[in-house]
Each structure stands twice: as structure tokens, then as C-alpha cells.
Amino acid sequence: MELRMVVCVKQVPDPDGPPSSFQVNQETKRVTPQGIPPVISPFDENALEAALRIKEAVGGYITLLSLGRGFSKAVFLKAMATGADRLLLVEGNSLDPQALDSWSTARLLAAAIKRDGPYQLILTGRQAADTNAGQVGLGIAQLLGIPSISLAQKVEVVEGGLRVERVLPDGYEIVESPLPALVTVSHEVGELRYPPLPAIKAARSLPQDSLRLEDLGVNLLGNLLQLTRLAPPSRERTCVLMEGESPEEAAEKLALRLLEDKVL
Amino acid sequence: MGEERATLVLAEVTSSKNITGHTLELMGLGAKLAEQDQGRLRALVMGSGVGMAADELARHGAEKVYVADHPSLQSYHPELHLMVLKNLLAKEPFSILLAGHTSMAQDLLPRLAFQEGCGLVTDCVGVDMDVSSGQLLFHKPIFGGNAIASFAIKSLPRMVTVRARVGEPPEPSLSPGEIIYLEMGDPVETKMRITGRVAEERQVRLEEAPVVVSGGRGMGGPEGFQLLNQLAEVLGGAVGASRPPCDAGWVPSTSQVGITGKVVAPNLYIAVAISGASQHLSGMVESKKIVAINKDPEAYIFKVADYGLVGDWQEALPVFTSKLKECLQERG
Numbered sequence: 083m084e085l086r087m088v089v090c091v092k093q094v095p096d097p098d099g100p101p102s103s104f105q106v107n108q109e110t111k112r113v114t115p116q117g118i119p120p121v122i123s124p125f126d127e128n129a130l131e132a133a134l135r136i137k138e139a140v141g142g143y144i145t146l147l148s149l150g151r152g153f154s155k156a157v158f159l160k161a162m163a164t165g166a167d168r169l170l171l172v173e174g175n176s177l178d179p180q181a182l183d184s185w186s187t188a189r190l191l192a193a194a195i196k197r198d199g200p201y202q203l204i205l206t207g208r209q210a211a212d213t214n215a216g217q218v219g220l221g222i223a224q225l226l227g228i229p230s231i232s233l234a235q236k237v238e239v240v241e242g243g244l245r246v247e248r249v250l251p252d253g254y255e256i257v258e259s260p261l262p263a264l265v266t267v268s269h270e271v272g273e274l275r276y277p278p279l280p281a282i283k284a285a286r287s288l289p290q291d292s293l294r295l296e297d298l299g300v301n302l303l304g305n306l307l308q309l310t311r312l313a314p315p316s317r318e319r320t321c322v323l324m325e326g327e328s329p330e331e332a333a334e335k336l337a338l339r340l341l342e343d344k345v346l
Numbered sequence: 347m348g349e350e351r352a353t354l355v356l357a358e359v360t361s362s363k364n365i366t367g368h369t370l371e372l373m374g375l376g377a378k379l380a381e382q383d384q385g386r387l388r389a390l391v392m393g394s395g396v397g398m399a400a401d402e403l404a405r406h407g408a409e410k411v412y413v414a415d416h417p418s419l420q421s422y423h424p425e426l427h428l429m430v431l432k433n434l435l436a437k438e439p440f441s442i443l444l445a446g447h448t449s450m451a452q453d454l455l456p457r458l459a460f461q462e463g464c465g466l467v468t469d470c471v472g473v474d475m476d477v478s479s480g481q482l483l484f485h486k487p488i489f490g491g492n493a494i495a496s497f498a499i500k501s502l503p504r505m506v507t508v509r510a511r512v513g514e515p516p517e518p519s520l521s522p523g524e525i526i527y528l529e530m531g532d533p534v535e536t537k538m539r540i541t542g543r544v545a546e547e548r549q550v551r552l553e554e555a556p557v558v559v560s561g562g563r564g565m566g567g568p569e570g571f572q573l574l575n576q577l578a579e580v581l582g583g584a585v586g587a588s589r590p591p592c593d594a595g596w597v598p599s600t601s602q603v604g605i606t607g608k609v610v611a612p613n614l615y616i617a618v619a620i621s622g623a624s625q626h627l628s629g630m631v632e633s634k635k636i637v638a639i640n641k642d643p644e645a646y647i648f649k650v651a652d653y654g655l656v657g658d659w660q661e662a663l664p665v666f667t668s669k670l671k672e673c674l675q676e677r678g
């Protein structure tokens with residue numbers, strides 16, 4: 083039987099943008115990106131790369147699933163062109179990523195997966211680059227009642243199920259699980275391959291489906307967290323710059339200054 | 347909350363079976379939060395042979411310590427540890443569940459939260475009480491640290507994973523709390539199996555080092571890190587890195603400092619050839635003193651540093667290291 087995989091991907095403002103491109107509005111409690119493009123959240127790209135490698139190794143069919151609003155066609159075409167087979171979008175005005183918490187997001191995604199399935203393998207990034215919460219992947223698995231493994235640095239489909247290398251603070255562990263299962267993927271897996279230009283054009287003709295909130299059933303919107311305040315980070319300090327004729331001279335001054343100030 | 351509900355700290359133990367420093371900080375934080383809930387603080391410790399850790403918890407403010415002691419809990423297993431917590435929550439109502447933002451809790455708490463239908467705030471960098479609403483607010487970085495969000499949690503228990511150094515270790519209590527061993531039942535069949543572990547040895551743990559010397563993409567290769575090793579050795583510190591050197595394999599991936607790596611707050615953090623991306627800053631910005639060495643005077647890292655040196659590390663580092671070595675030797 084063909085291995086059916088779904089990779090959950092989220093569109094976010096490019097997290098590599100400089101600090102000035104994330105405008106924090108305390109009034110509306112929203113972050114407004116300035117002059118940075120939308121991208122697929124990087125760990126979700128890693129998840130897609132993991133799926134592509136599995137497809138190369140044992141075959142399979144990859145559905146990309148995204149939930150949100152204001153989708154950029156170009157972003158998804160490029161992701162599809164790396165070797166995915168189908169796009170499934172859950173789009174709606176009420177599906178504002180900055181207004182949904184992990185609980186709502188995972189419930190919606192789990193409902194979409196259940197409706198669209200069955201799937202043998204669900205892949206997500208370890209955490210989204212905007213919320214940095216790291217809950218949705220494990221949450222989906224819990225809601226669907228399937229095993230899940232977090233922080234994968236390598237994912238293989240083997241006889242009888244999955245073999246995953248899971249990142250630990252001082253190394254990794256090997257976890258084996260039957261399918262169906264969910265894996266959250268870390269960047270150690272490797273970057274998403276770059277699609278050739280013709281593939282991006284060809285991706286337009288790949289199957290694409292969409293679901294609306296109404297299709298997923300009612301009462302899925304209901305946050306457990308309430309955002310009460312949003313503030314810019316207070317991280318800036320006053321920096322004493324070491325002057326010198328040369329870097330060597332400045333380095334010597336820096337050493338002496340650290341000792342003088344009893345930093346060392 | 348008028349109801350009788352306690353705050354529960356999820357304790358973790360070191361390889362020598364003591365409670366971790368991070369757990370002690372949670373006990374301090376938990377005691378403060380519990381004051382608003384009739385002052386009842388409890389703790390749960392899971393593991394194999396964790397009696398000593400339980401005693402420590404009982405002597406550090408826990409009114410009750412729940413102990414799940416079983417060989418199968420020796421190292422973390424998602425299904426087994428989840429089951430212990432689930433069973434405990436079914437018996438006892440809690441108002442808050444505090445865990446560290448550790449490898450274990452990052453995996454366990456989302457599972458528990460979704461199992462119980464509870465709200466969870468991960469990677470929390472501060473907690474305080476909003477006086478006007480009487481709500482507890484949990485602060486966490488979002489957008490890679492470019493904004494700090496404050497959340498109230500509408501469900502009970504409020505679940506949270508907290509970074510190191512948010513709480514302060516409490517004074518030992520005069521009368522130790524009660525220790526309750528949880529019924530463990532028969533071993534269960536798990537779906538997932540952990541079949542191997544590969545760990546590297548580190549002389550100084552990054553998170554505990556008093557000085558951290560980190561290199562970035564601008565180090566250009568593994569050779570540059572030799573100089574950082576020498577500097578770290580002189581200062582009795584550990585070597586860290588931003589993400590690119592880890593991705594490139596110049597240093598082990600376990601050296602990564604940042605929002606998806608280690609969070610450190612040493613007395614001194616030296617950032618060499620690191621530009622200061624938010625995701626990196628998130629992991630080191632709480633350091634007592636920060637030194638930046640970068641050839642680009644516009645690099646954002648200088649905005650968060652206490653001391654800066656604009657220049658090429660290849661020229662600056664050898665002198666910096668030998669001068670420090672000389673002076674520190676003189677001082678003895």
C-alpha cells in the first residue's frame with residue numbers, strides 16, 4: 083500500500099528579517115511585519131524535506147496541509163515543486179494565525195486530517211517561527227490518538243513502522259513506533275531542497291483542494307489562552323566600544339577593561 | 347480561585363539523583379504563586395531511585411511530594427511519564443502545573459495539555475499577577491524574540507514550562523513536607539520503544555558554565571573555533587555557537603545557543619562573529635555581561651552588548667586571549 087503522508091506547513095513572516103521588521107503594536111496586540119516576505123516556517127520546511135527523503139526511499143504520496151488566511155500562492159508553489167503531490171488549504175477569515183492559540187490550531191488541523199485521511203504519517207515542524215510554542219504537532223497526535231515523536235533529526239520508514247532519531251540536549255535517542263504516527267521535525271534533518279525552475283511552473287497543475295471552517299465542524303474555535311499584552315523586547319544595553327589604532331590594541335584594552343570592571 | 351487547589355512543580359533529577367538547580371528555582375517560583383492559592387505547594391518527582399530527590403523537595407517548601415519510583419521511569423518515556431501525570435491529575439485538583447522548559451517538559455507538557463484540554467504556555471520568561479484583573483500573566487517571547495506576549499490561561503490547571511533563572515531557589519523549610527509514594531500498578535505495553543541513546547561527553551555543561559565563548563558564521567570554519575576553545579580554557583568557560591556553525595558541522599549541534607538551542611545566562615557571554623539575530627539573542631540576552639567582537643560596526647549584537655570591539659577576530663582574538671591569560675596568571 084502506498085504510504086500516505088501529510089506535512090503541516092504554516093505561512094509566517096520571514097523570521098530571518100532584522101528586528102526592525104517586526105513592528106509591535108501594543109494597542110492592537112499584533113506584530114506587523116514590515117518589508118519582509120511571507121515564507122513557510124523553516125521547521126515545516128525541514129519536515130517537508132524529511133517527507134521527501136522518505137518518498138525517495140520507500141515511495142509515498144505527500145499532501146501539504148496549511149491553515150490560515152492571506153496565503154501567498156508563490157510560497158506554496160515553490161514548496162509543492164520540491165516533490166509534494168497535492169496541496170490542501172484550510173482558509174478562512176477567522177483563521178488568523180495571530181488570533182488562534184495552539185489548542186485551536188491543533189484541533190482544526192486534526193479535524194482536517196481526519197476528514198481528509200486516512201494517513202500513515204503526519205509530519206510537522208518542531209515549532210512555528212511566529213508563535214514559538216511547539217505544541218501543535220504533539221497536540222494533533224494526542225487528539226487523533228496516535229503515537230508521536232518530537233524533535234526528529236532523522237526519520238525513516240522501516241519494516242513495521244518508524245525509526246526516528248530524536249534530539250536530546252547532549253546527543254540523540256532512537257525511538258521506534260508503529261504507524262500511523264506523527265513526527266515533529268527539527269532543523270538537524272537538513273534544509274529543504276531547492277526546486278528547479280521548471281518544477282515550480284509544473285507545480286501549478288498539481289492537485290489542490292480547499293476546506294472551509296464549516297467543513298470541519300463547529301466549535302473548533304475556542305482558545306484556552308488569552309493574549310492580554312504584547313510588548314517589544316527590552317534587550318538593548320549601552321555598549322562601551324573599545325577604541326584602538328588596531329584590533330590588537332583594542333583587544334588588549336578590552337582584556338584590561340574586563341578585569342578592571344571585575345567582570346572577570 | 348476560592349477552591350482548594352495547590353500548585354504542582356514537576357521536578358527533574360540530575361544523573362546523580364539530586365533535584366536539578368532549575369527545579370529548585372521552580373520551587374521558589376511555585377511558593378510565590380502558591381501564596382495566592384492558600385500557600386500550598388506540591389511537587390511530583392518521577393524516576394527510579396528518587397527517594398533522595400523527594401526528601402530534598404520536602405525540605406524546600408513542598409507541603410506534599412508525590413513520588414513515582416519505578417525502574418521503567420529511569421529515563422523519560424513519553425507514554426509512561428504521561429500516564430503518571432494523568433493519573434495524578436485525575437485524583438488531585440491543581441491550579442498551576444509548573445515545569446522547566448527542559449527537553450522532557452517540552453515533550454511531555456503539550457501531550458498532557460491536549461490530553462486534559464488545558465491551556466499551556468511554553469518557554470515562559472516571567473510570571474506576574476495583574477492587579478486589576480487578579481489574573482496570573484505568563485510572559486513568553488514570540489516571533490523569535492522580537493516581541494514578548496503575556497497570556498492569561500483560561501483553564502485549570504494552568505500549565506507552563508518556565509526557563510531557567512526565572513525563579514529563585516527558596517530557603518530550606520523548617521518542617522519538611524509529607525512524602526507520598528504513588529501506586530505504580532503493573533507495567534504497561536507501550537507503542538513507542540526507545541532502542542538506543544547516543545550521548546556526548548562535555549567537560550563543562552554549556553548551561554552551567556560561568557563564561558560562554560560563542561562563535562558565529564563569521565568564524566569561517568572549524569579552525570577558528572580552536573581559538574575560541576583556547577579563550578574558553580583560559581576563562582574556565584565553555585564554547586557555544588550560533589546556528590550556522592552547528593549546521594555546517596564545525597561544532598557539535600549540541601553547542602547551539604538560542605531559541606531552539608541552549609538558553610544560557612552566564613556571568614560573561616562573549617559573542618564572536620555573531621550578527622545578533624533575534625533567535626540567537628533569545629538564548630543569551632539574560633547574560634550578566636555581554637562582549638561582542640564583530641567586524642561590522644552596524645551589527646545588531648553591539649546593541650545588546652556591554653562591551654564591543656569592532657574588528658576582525660583573526661587579529662583581535664590572539665592578543666585578547668594572551669593578555670587575559672597573562673593577567674589572570676599574575677592574579678593567581
Ligand SMILES: Cc1cc2nc3c(=O)[nH]c(=O)nc-3n(C[C@H](O)[C@H](O)[C@H](O)COP(=O)(O)OP(=O)(O)OC[C@H]3O[C@@H](n4cnc5c(N)ncnc54)[C@H](O)[C@@H]3O)c2cc1C
Pocket residue numbers: 097098124125210211490561562563564565587588589590591602603604605606607618619620621622623624625626629639640641642645657658659660
Ligand atoms: C525558527 C528559527 C530558529 C532559529 N534558532 C536559532 C538558534 O537557536 N540559535 C541561533 O544562533 N540561530 C537560530 N536561528 C538562525 C538565526 O536566525 C540566524 O540566522 C543566525 O543566528 C545567524 O548566525 P550568525 O550571527 O553566526 O551569522 P550571520 O548573521 O551571518 O553573522 C555573521 C557575522 O559575522 C561577522 N563577521 C564575519 N567575518 C568576521 C570576521 N573575520 N571578524 C569579525 N566578525 C566577522 C559579520 O559581520 C556578521 O555580523 C534560527 C532561525 C529560525 C528561522
